[in-house]
Amino acid sequence: MQAEISEIFESIQGEGILVGVRQVFVRFARCNLACTYCDTHKNSKFCRDYVSNRTLRNPISAEYVSNVIKSVKVHSISFTGGEPLLYADFIKNVEKVKPFYLETNMTLPDEAKKIKNVVDFVAGDLKIREALPNCDYDEIVERTIRSFKILRNRRGRLTFCKIVLPDKFELDEVVSNAESIKDYVECFVLQPVFGHKNIKILMDLQKRLMDIKETRIIPQVHKYLGVR
Numbered sequence: 001m002q003a004e005i006s007e008i009f010e011s012i013q014g015e016g017i018l019v020g021v022r023q024v025f026v027r028f029a030r031c032n033l034a035c036t037y038c039d040t041h042k043n044s045k046f047c048r049d050y051v052s053n054r055t056l057r058n059p060i061s062a063e064y065v066s067n068v069i070k071s072v073k074v075h076s077i078s079f080t081g082g083e084p085l086l087y088a089d090f091i092k093n094v095e096k097v098k099p100f101y102l103e104t105n106m107t108l109p110d111e112a113k114k115i116k117n118v119v120d121f122v123a124g125d126l127k128i129r130e131a132l133p134n135c136d137y138d139e140i141v142e143r144t145i146r147s148f149k150i151l152r153n154r155r156g157r158l159t160f161c162k163i164v165l166p167d168k169f170e171l172d173e174v175v176s177n178a179e180s181i182k183d184y185v186e187c188f189v190l191q192p193v194f195g196h197k198n199i200k201i202l203m204d205l206q207k208r209l210m211d212i213k214e215t216r217i218i219p220q221v222h223k224y225l226g227v228r
């Protein structure tokens with residue numbers, strides 16, 4: 001089993017409720033969405049493995065990734081992207097020598113089913129309409145709800161919902177969509193886009209969401225620290 005991976009590196013988790021834990025990040029190269037604020041460079045020709053200090057031509061085997069993650073002492077392995085659920089079959093084939101942490105846009109429920117018994121932590125997105133101007137947004141939300149149902153928070157798996165927010169967005173719509181997934185998550189995390197200038201709207205949203213579920217505002221800490 002092989003996958004297109006753009007980089008493998010060791011760092012701290014900079015987002016969400018596990019912020020600060022040490023992880024190996026396996027960043028897949030492709031994504032099925034094109035969010036307006038996306039800052040991920042999706043290189044697919046080569047994989048830069050910073051753990052072993054090697055550059056390899058894609059695709060990379062699950063066996064190679066298994067060997068890399070065996071060699072490091074970390075809290076967990078973060079499968080990120082791009083969109084890791086595009087590579088669900090690959091992830092199933094990686095040897096689980098450490099807990100698996102999935103960072104996903106939550107829009108591929110059929111792929112989510114394949115790894116629902118493999119992942120220990122799920123940082124799942126609820127996308128806002130403003131982030132996806134060229135998509136059928138209602139369909140995206142419907143797939144997101146299905147994905148959260150499949151990868152729901154339960155004993156043995158911690159699932160939370162991350163909502164990335166720019167300076168302006170439709171607050172009522174975010175609350176209404178969050179209502180649909182509140183039963184499947186530990187909590188909501190409001191993540192301002194880096195350089196956000198409207199903290200008031202985030203505080204207002206947090207206040208509204210607190211009526212239905214624990215909600216935290218957590219920025220991308222790794223960017224403030226200047227680490228990868």
Ligand code: SF4
Binds near residue numbers: 033037040
């Ligand atoms: S889901 Fe993530 S990787 Fe994909 S386009 Fe959106 S921000 Fe970028």
